[in-house]
Structures are given as C-alpha cells and as structure tokens.
Amino acid sequence: MTSVTAFAPATVSNVACGFDVLGFALHEPGDTVTARWAPSGVHIEGIDGDHGRLPRDAAKNTAGVAVMALLKALGETRGISLHITKGLPLSSGLGGSAASAAAAVVAVDALLNARSSQEQLITYAYEGERLGAGSAHADNIAPCICGGFVLVRRASPPDIVRLPVPRGLTAVVIHPELEIETAKARALLGTTVALSDAVKQWANLGALIHSLHTNDFALMSRSLEDTIAEPRRAPLVPGLAHIKQAAADAGALGSSLSGSGPALFALCAGQASADRVAEAMTRAVRAHIGGEPQTYVAQVAEQGARVIAS
Ligand code: HSE
Numbered sequence: 001m002t003s004v005t006a007f008a009p010a011t012v013s014n015v016a017c018g019f020d021v022l023g024f025a026l027h028e029p030g031d032t033v034t035a036r037w038a039p040s041g042v043h044i045e046g047i048d049g050d051h052g053r054l055p056r057d058a059a060k061n062t063a064g065v066a067v068m069a070l071l072k073a074l075g076e077t078r079g080i081s082l083h084i085t086k087g088l089p090l091s092s093g094l095g096g097s098a099a100s101a102a103a104a105v106v107a108v109d110a111l112l113n114a115r116s117s118q119e120q121l122i123t124y125a126y127e128g129e130r131l132g133a134g135s136a137h138a139d140n141i142a143p144c145i146c147g148g149f150v151l152v153r154r155a156s157p158p159d160i161v162r163l164p165v166p167r168g169l170t171a172v173v174i175h176p177e178l179e180i181e182t183a184k185a186r187a188l189l190g191t192t193v194a195l196s197d198a199v200k201q202w203a204n205l206g207a208l209i210h211s212l213h214t215n216d217f218a219l220m221s222r223s224l225e226d227t228i229a230e231p232r233r234a235p236l237v238p239g240l241a242h243i244k245q246a247a248a249d250a251g252a253l254g255s256s257l258s259g260s261g262p263a264l265f266a267l268c269a270g271q272a273s274a275d276r277v278a279e280a281m282t283r284a285v286r287a288h289i290g291g292e293p294q295t296y297v298a299q300v301a302e303q304g305a306r307v308i309a310s
Helices: 062-074 096-111 118-133 141-146 182-187 195-214 217-223 229-236 240-249 271-288
Strands: 003-013 022-038 042-048 079-085 149-154 159-163 169-175 254-257 264-269 294-299 306-309
Touching: 003 096, 003 141, 003 169, 022 042, 022 096, 022 141, 022 169, 022 195, 022 294, 042 062, 062 079, 062 096, 062 118, 079 096, 096 118, 096 141, 096 306, 118 141, 118 159, 141 149, 141 159, 159 195, 169 271, 195 217, 217 254, 229 240, 229 254, 240 254, 240 264, 240 271, 264 271, 271 294
Parallel strands: 042 079
Antiparallel strands: 003 022, 003 306, 022 079, 022 149, 149 159, 169 264, 169 294, 254 264
C-alpha cells in the first residue's frame, strides 16, 4: 500500500448531562485524512478547507501529534506525510480536532497494517486532542473512533463503555456563524460545582444511559439537562434559551450545546420530528444570532472513523 485515506465523523460531546464523559457520532459531516510514506518524521503536506488557519507544523497539529504518538508506541521509524481535508468547521463544537486526529491515526494504522485496538487508537488520538483543546478529554475522540454512543469512564488509559443507540433516535445539529475556542469555553467553567448541581447531573446521566438501553424516549427527554457546563457557557451563544425553547416547542426530546459550542444539538424521536426541529432551530438561530447557520439532520452513526480508500 502506498497511501490510505480515512474518514472520521463529527461528534456531539457532553450530550447535556455528560460533561467530558459522554458523546455520540454522526453519519456526517466529517474530516478526511490521507496518509502516505515519507522518508522520516511526520509531515503535514497539505490541509484543505481551513482557509490556511491550522498549523502546518506537525508538532503543533492535532493530527500530526496523534500520528507521532502512534509511531512512537509502535516503535516505527519510517516517516509519514498527511493530507487533511476539513469537512468540519473550526471551533464549532462538532469535534473537529478529534476528527482530524482520529482519521489520521486510523489511516496510518492501516498503512502500517498495525491493527491497533480502538482503545489504542483512542490513546494516540487523545494526544492530539490534548493539544487542540488545551486540556485532556476523550468524549469526542472515543465516539469518533468507536461510533455510536460512548461513555468515557476514564480517559487515560481509556476505559470506554459502548452504549446502544435506540432505533429511530435522530440528531439535529446546528452550527451558527460563531466560533468558540474550546480552551476559552473551558476556562469559563471554574473548578468547583455546587453539590446540588452535581447531584442533578449524575442523576440525569444515569437516567440517560438507562434510557439508551431501554429505548425510553420519555426518560431520555427528562434527562437531557446540563446543570454544570451549559449555564456557565450560555453567555457565549446569544439567544441560547430561545433556541432551546424553539427546539422543545417543535417536539425535540431535548437540546443543549454540542461540546463547548457554539453548535447546538437536539435529539428527536424519528426523522419527521427531527426535520421539524431542524427548521424551528434554524429560524431561531437566524433570529437571535443572525447569519446563515449550517444545519444537519443525521442518524447517530453506528460506525466511527474508518478507511475509505487504499
Ligand atoms: N467536553 C468538552 C467540553 C468537549 O465541553 O469542553 C469540547 O469539545
């Protein structure tokens, strides 16, 4: 093999009550990375779709750092060159840095025919994510690699719980014309939470996980509440409460920020409901934020990052 191309999907992390520990993968959009042999070292030969904004120095690029971690772990001395095609907008809350890192390690793993486990791939991609977000969390990386809903019981070394996806569960993801850097959104959170907020959060998270196992959309709807991160980040997204209300009025099971925002997600029971919710949220975003948002309606993807050409 002389080159391998891998695709890695957008992910919604936190999922309201699972700050830093829960996420799910979407079918689309996503990032694509092509890996080729190089004489030595790791190189970024090109990046499309970032308007020149991402670092071309591999040591400062999430995909480059993730591949360096993989090569080091495997004791591989041959070099790699990467071409990244960004399908995900930057600083959007859709897991873009995780997707580039995940696609890169999946492509290079296949090029080397190394057959690493998903846990090993998560470990390598996590090194890239640490660089991108300014701190370590695996709630984008893990669903990006594994697909479906994933609970991160521990990020490093990874202890990953793969969860079922209820039939018909459909996600709406809407990306307003705003950018929020994850590191800045994390700085808003502080270091302490009130015990009463923590109690609500872990009650909701336990119930949400149960609802995934039992297809209980009513319980899921009651559980989609974030008492910790969303209230502190709300000022970053004008009209957030109105946009969420529009989603609820249109029949969403629940909605919240996707990761650290500014993208929002809603979970819906079926495609028809999701289409109505997408329309209502799009109108609300236009009214409260302005500009033209990108709106996606997608099933939760059972499959995560994967090779698409070799
Ligand atoms: N769980 C992380 C956060 C995801 O909310 O900061 C960032 O993409």
